[in-house]
Amino acid sequence: MALLQIVVAGGGAAGFFGAIAAAMAHPQAQVTLLEASRHPLAKVRISGGGRCNVTHACFDPALLVQHYPRGGKALRGPFSRFQPKDTVAWFAAHGVRLKTEADGRMFPVTDSSETIVDCLIQAAREANVEIYTTAPIVAVTKSGHQFQLQLRTGETLPADRLLLATGSHPTGYQMARSLGHSLEPPVPSLFTFNVTDPRLEDLAGVSVPLVRLRLETPDGNRLEQQGPLLITHWGLSGPAVLRLSAWGARILHQARYRASLQINWVPEMTPEELRQVLVQTKGESPKRTIGAICPIPLPKRLWQRLTTMVGIAAETRWADLSNQGLRQLLQELTQGNYAVAGKGVFKEEFVTCGGVNLAEVNFKTMESRCQPGLYFAGEVLDVDGVTGGFNFQAAWTTAWIAGQAMGSS
Structure with missing residues (x-):
């Protein structure tokens, strides 16, 4: 029987976390992560002034959603399944301890974002995620139950499940639109x-x-x-x-x-x-x-x-x-x-409001309501939080839920 092919588009926080979650939850699947640039996790590397504000010490989902100008209502259910305390536990299980500052922001005890970058890359490798950099997708089509991803190299990669975790990059929006989704127009937030x-x-x-x-x-x-x-x-x-x-x-x-x-x-x-x-x-x-x-x-x-x-x-x-x-x-x-x-x-955050219309996504699985087998995580969605680790938390949560769901038939 052929291996289930799961492809993650985007090598940022949501992409890596989703790929790791999928590979760990569904070891029988082949998980491939495609990053367009040469260096994955670039935004993680420079976030929080190079310290990486991983999450926020707000452990009540009802209070947590109040920090999201857009998407808070949709995130209420997901946060009951994976919230900041789960993020803290996940990183601790992978050898990274977080500390809480007076204002609630949480950082690695090393005060270095490289700790988070190294952790995610190592966890992905240990979960047998295949990582390809300088591998931009130029077009996506669907034939039957399978997606066909056309790469700039000319290759075509098949995918039974596709996770779009492309952040606020126009290519990701273009792919979502080509697969039947509507977008809330992206505009800057946090400035x-x-x-x-x-x-x-x-x-x-x-x-x-x-x-x-x-x-x-x-x-x-x-x-x-x-x-x-x-x-x-x-x-x-x-x-x-x-x-x-x-x-x-x-x-x-x-x-x-x-x-x-x-x-x-x-x-x-x-x-x-x-x-x-x-x-x-x-x-x-x-x-x-x-x-x-x-x-x-x-x-x-x-x-x-x-x-x-x-x-x-x-x-x-x-x-x-x-x-x-x-x-x-x-x-x-x-x-x-x-x-x-x-x-x-605001150089530390680069947050955009807007993205894939939330009514078109099932937040129990992060699967598209328009296109079976298509999933979303992170900032490609019309979800954004205020400063303080909330945008990363939305990425971890939506990616984890997508990863759990993607291997299911």
């Missing part, structure tokens, strides 16, 4: 904001642990997020901005990345509580200068810039702060408006 504003000039590198952001596009769409913020040479970044960009990926794309951004620099206080703190400081330190004393949890350079921008000179004494100056300062600290004039790149 920084280009903001040119004198209040931020020369403050690159300054970070604030907690801000509240309110975004409004010209056509009236509104979004809100809070979290840490980082001032950069080109504008604003940090988890709060990245989350806002993920949830607002489509509306910001439609608005051509033009929007109004309101920043509350001290969201842990109500405006009245903030006013009381400023009034109290005025009473307790009347002879000290406003530039010298920052009574709220803001970096001093940012505090001095914001006070100066509302017309309060750094050498002004607290006793000389007028009621009007106090009102203007309160307004600036809680409702400062900034113009977003474009998007930057």
Whole structure:
């Protein structure tokens, strides 16, 4: 009897994990992985600043799905079968220990993505996965129950089961479409904001642990997020901005990345509580200068810039702060408006929203509802998470489920 031929298109996180899962679950099958480039797992290698943010320490599937702007509902079932604790256990079983950082992100204890890359390549080899690099697929057709994959070399490779784990590469989308699938148009997700504003000039590198952001596009769409913020040479970044960009990926794309951004620099206080703190400081330190004393949890350079921008000179004494100056300062600290004039790149993630329509995929098996024998995993689907290891987790989960299912008749 001929061996079942399982072919995985794509040598990234989802492709390798799916190939390994299939080979381990169905040792009677021949599993072949095709990667178009010379170097597989390239995105894993550079992710997390070269440390690889493998997953996130969120072990409740109901909470986990809340970190996915698109695809959360579809992932609820899959996460009940393979979630971050399973990822941790899988890597531990393959000799890689993960550690949890204060914000929940999980990395290998080595702090090196090479640990994850080496682990996946070794596990694939041990499971007898045949790995081919520089093997781009140029076309896919189906004849009877079998797929025919035409490679750039001119070869044609047969496949009884085909897993598309091609990420956001146009070739993968093209293959899905040629096999009867529709796509949600891919647009960028997880990006920084280009903001040119004198209040931020020369403050690159300054970070604030907690801000509240309110975004409004010209056509009236509104979004809100809070979290840490980082001032950069080109504008604003940090988890709060990245989350806002993920949830607002489509509306910001439609608005051509033009929007109004309101920043509350001290969201842990109500405006009245903030006013009381400023009034109290005025009473307790009347002879000290406003530039010298920052009574709220803001970096001093940012505090001095914001006070100066509302017309309060750094050498002004607290006793000389007028009621009007106090009102203007309160307004600036809680409702400062900034113009977003474009998007930057968040180099560690490269996430796209959009991809294969989720209604056309059975999330119990990751098999196509349009084409029997065709499976999907990872970012080729219209699934994306916020930053923090959630996109990798979606890749591990969908790939594992596809791998379990692909060998079944």
